[in-house]
Amino acid sequence: MWDLALRNIMRNRTRTILTVLGILIGIGSIVALGSIAEGIDASIQSSLQLSTSKITVQQKNAGIFWMGSELTNEDLDVVKSVGGIKDVVPLMVRVENIQAFQGPEYVVVGIEPDKTQYFVNENTKMYQGRELEDGDSGVAVMGKTIADKYNIQVGDSWIIKNEDFEVVGIIEKTDISDIDSAILVTLEDLQNVENKDTYYAIYVIPDDIKDTEKIAAEIDDSSDNLQALTSKELARQASQIVDQIRFFTFGIGAIAAFVGGLGVMNTMIMAVLERRREIGVMKAIGATNRMVLTQILTESALISLIGGLGGIALGLGTSFLLSAGFGGQITPVVTPGLALTGLGFALFLGVIGGLYPARKAAQLDPVEALRYE
Secondary structure: OHHHHHHHHOOOHHHHHHHHHHHHHHHHHHHHHHHHHHHHHHHHHHHHHHHOOOEEEEEOOOOOOOOOOOEOHHHHHHHHOOOOEEEEEEEEEEEEEEEOOOEEEEEEEEEOHHHOHHHHOOOOOEEEEOOOOOOOOOEEEEOHHHHHHOOOOOOOEEEEOOEEEEEEEEEOOOOOHHHHOEEEEEHHHHHHHHOOOOEOEEEEEEOOHHHHHHHHHHHHHHOOOEEEEOHHHHHHHHHHHHHHHHHHHHHHHHHHHHHHHHHHHHHHHHHHHHOHHHHHHHHHOOOOHHHHHHHHHHHHHHHHHHHHHHHHHHHHHHHHHHHHHOOOOOOOOOOHHHHHHHHHHHHHHHHHHHHHHHHHHHOOOHHHHHHOO
């Protein structure tokens, strides 16, 4: 039956190719946009690794990316007054070169020199030079990605808001964008550059990681201005954002694929009309309604299967082109589940698109069909 189906769909190659292209573009859209959504999710989860053992305190309702958060020394004192805390790390952040659809090119982080391990990670080593040290002023430590992009070496200068900073160290590559695309300076230096005495956020390090949720709740209760986020809460907020992106991207792809499904239906209706006499002969020599129905559905499924496989390949290639458009900051991820979803959706469209013409073919009266010219 598959051999017969293949020969039948190749009778009118132009029409079949156009139908396959419709399915291919639809499934390709689902796979390409879905892979970008998966890449965003992977990037966010990678960034959240930095927050696993600490609480992030920001101004209430500032959002997951701290936009608009501005904390004062009074807020810092409130946080310090909560029990069960090992250390408190105030941060100042300056976002640089925000590009459309790509986000910031890099961020400047102001942090106390003896607490940089809470941002960078204790196991991360220096690629060149040294870390920030107490008493430093006018110096910076760079992530490997941003240093390579601008060909910066230890001893070179870097300008932050018209102020010169000497690069004294480059951090080894970590594959965590928050570190690789960061420039670390002392908290005092960045506050002077921004002409502010406030903070962007405060990291809270618990004495016991088991008390993380409890301490976060106490910080929330201690002030109406503060919001304490644990890694669990950050992951929940990130998941909501990614789910919205997935819904949006799959919606666009589904519309394109639905149009391809209509193309399959149109192709199979035309095929049934053109082959009425042939179908009549099949039924006259013993083909049952079920056999005719299965034959037409097999042909429509085969068209969709070819389009689905081509769509996965197209989606994979397109996703990397989209990644390049995002400046390489998002790496597309085509999971087996995403590929199977695309292929399954293609077959579903083929079956649904071929169901109506298949039923019409199965219900043909063989006598009337044989008379058809």
